[in-house]
Amino acid sequence: MINFESPLFRNFKVNNSFNKTLILSGSDAQDYLQRQLTSDIHSLRVGESQLSARLDKSGRVHSFFYLLKDEKSFYLLVNDSLENEIRDELEKFLFAEDVIVSSADPFNLYVGPSVQKSDSKVYSSLWCDMDACFSQDKLSDYDQLQESECDKFIYLTGWPILNKTQKVGELINNTRLNELAVSYSKGCFLGQETAAKIETRRGAAKFPAILCSSEKNIEVSNLNLNPSVSFEYDNKFYHYVNLAREFRVEKKKISENVTVKLLPALNLLDKRERAEEIFHEAISEFHNEKIDQALKLLDLSIEIDPGYSDAYETKGVILGQVGEFEKAIEEMDELLSVDPDSVMAHTNKSLYLMKMGKIEEAEEEKSLATLASFKKLGSESKKKKELEEAQKQKEADLKRKKEMFIQVLELDADDELANYGIADYYYYYEEYEKALTHVSKVVDNNEKYSVAYVLMGKIYEKQDDKQRAKSVYQKGIEIASKNGDMMPANEMQERLNSL
Numbered sequence: 001m002i003n004f005e006s007p008l009f010r011n012f013k014v015n016n017s018f019n020k021t022l023i024l025s026g027s028d029a030q031d032y033l034q035r036q037l038t039s040d041i042h043s044l045r046v047g048e049s050q051l052s053a054r055l056d057k058s059g060r061v062h063s064f065f066y067l068l069k070d071e072k073s074f075y076l077l078v079n080d081s082l083e084n085e086i087r088d089e090l091e092k093f094l095f096a097e098d099v100i101v102s103s104a105d106p107f108n109l110y111v112g113p114s115v116q117k118s119d120s121k122v123y124s125s126l127w128c129d130m131d132a133c134f135s136q137d138k139l140s141d142y143d144q145l146q147e148s149e150c151d152k153f154i155y156l157t158g159w160p161i162l163n164k165t166q167k168v169g170e171l172i173n174n175t176r177l178n179e180l181a182v183s184y185s186k187g188c189f190l191g192q193e194t195a196a197k198i199e200t201r202r203g204a205a206k207f208p209a210i211l212c213s214s215e216k217n218i219e220v221s222n223l224n225l226n227p228s229v230s231f232e233y234d235n236k237f238y239h240y241v242n243l244a245r246e247f248r249v250e251k252k253k254i255s256e257n258v259t260v261k262l263l264p265a266l267n268l269l270d271k272r273e274r275a276e277e278i279f280h281e282a283i284s285e286f287h288n289e290k291i292d293q294a295l296k297l298l299d300l301s302i303e304i305d306p307g308y309s310d311a312y313e314t315k316g317v318i319l320g321q322v323g324e325f326e327k328a329i330e331e332m333d334e335l336l337s338v339d340p341d342s343v344m345a346h347t348n349k350s351l352y353l354m355k356m357g358k359i360e361e362a363e364e365e366k367s368l369a370t371l372a373s374f375k376k377l378g379s380e381s382k383k384k385k386e387l388e389e390a391q392k393q394k395e396a397d398l399k400r401k402k403e404m405f406i407q408v409l410e411l412d413a414d415d416e417l418a419n420y421g422i423a424d425y426y427y428y429y430e431e432y433e434k435a436l437t438h439v440s441k442v443v444d445n446n447e448k449y450s451v452a453y454v455l456m457g458k459i460y461e462k463q464d465d466k467q468r469a470k471s472v473y474q475k476g477i478e479i480a481s482k483n484g485d486m487m488p489a490n491e492m493q494e495r496l497n498s499l
Contacts, residue, residue: 008274009113009274009278009300009304011111011113011115011141012111012143012145013110013111013139013143013144014109014145014150015145016108016109016134017162018065018066018078018079018107018109019077020078020083020106021075022083022086022103022104023075023076023103023104024076024099025102026097026099027098028097028098028099029074029098032097032099035187035188036093037054038053038054038182038189038192039051039052039053039067039183040185040186041067041069046070046071047069049067049069049077049124050066050181051067051160051177051181052065052066052067052181054089055191055192057191057194058171058194059172059173059193059194059198060191061172061175062168063085063086063168064162065079068107068123077107082162107134107136108134108136109132110134110139111127111131111132111145112130112132113271113300113304114303115131115132120137122134122135122139128154128156129268130153130268151164152231153266155238157263157266157268158176158263164229171195172191173199173203174205174206174208175207175208182195201484202483202484203245203486205244206242206243207242207245207248208240208243208263209247209248209260209263209265210241210260210263210265211238211254211258211260212236212238212258212260212261213239213257213259215257216232218257219255246481248260248262248486249490250262250494251494252477271305274305275301275304275311276308278297279297282298282314286318291318294318295315295318295319298311298315306338309342312332312334312335312338313332313344315331316332316335317348320348325352325356328348329353332352333345341372343372343373343376349365350363350365350366398428401421401425404418405419406422414445416446419441419442420442420451420452420455422438423435423436423439423452427458427459432459432462432463439452443456448483450480450489451488453472453475453480453492454476456476461495461499470496473495473496477496
């Protein structure tokens, strides 16, 4: 059964730590902020918000805040202890620009599936990777989230909150702000040179992560953890720590009872997944003849994901079964608004119109259902043809690359890229011994070529040699994580766990 009291399935208000507001207005405000802050202000649309930061020249965090865009101005939502420093920093570099910095009324922070449906003016946002909004108005039907529960979300996502998960004076590369508030492609900003240099090399030496265990107190030899925060959530204990690069691999076991979880460590369901969970709960309630409860759950499913067509269709079918034909037809119209090619929407409308005695309209809907069916068949046939063409193109590209790799290997039999490329080619065509010969040569010549370990382990898996696959993955994870090659490290850890 789903816990509908969970914040994942309801609306709530958060005690907003960004509790002071500055407003920047003037014709040069956007260009000025683009030069001064870490985020890409030009990508921000009216009614949206983004996390942003101000760095010092050495790439350390001077301050951070939410940035909201209005039609003619920008709001900076800041922590009260940083308000004066942020204001001074922004005004310090104003010369001839048309920019005015002033104070404004504070904003409230709301989280949940209904945040974008308010009649009040809201600014869409994220909070702990959940849908959220800021509003200067007080929205109804939002309960205050308890601080203890709020803190668990903050630490499990690493969301930047002053003096909890984020401090000023830290290298931004060592914080989640680096993932949430920095654009390295937008152009120059203060401190960019240092931050970009770290980013393009091996990344942060230490970075926030979660250690998960079944015990409250943990000890790991040769690793000075000193967890800053420990708490219980969902019958497990979590420890928020700054973890060295070589240990930052998802699901890596650093002791018998301690597993690494990268941030965000809270396994949040996305909109569709939440809507589907509630949808299946509604079906269960309907089978238990709890019609009203089923309809309420379907409404919640639609509220969370307004594009979820199954919920509209099922709600319409239930209403039709209890004789609410007009309401059922309205639901089918809603279904057509999100899925204009729905065959069942027209089919069900035809059935309900027939039962209402509207024969002519029912026949029209029946014809539309037939047309939709033909259109769907044509679409599926077209998609199948496109997939076949894509497959042919992929195979042609592989053969072209194979010829190129062979030519390189004739000149240099030890070329790493050519050996890896032709090993990948043989792996695709299930010639595993040939693939193993070439990928082994890559590893022999360059022990740090981390992606080669991924391919070698997969070859051993295909050969059903699980023990060798495990050994390859274990060595590859150690090498890749030390190199800062986190994508192959995480892929190998995932495959190792599955073995």
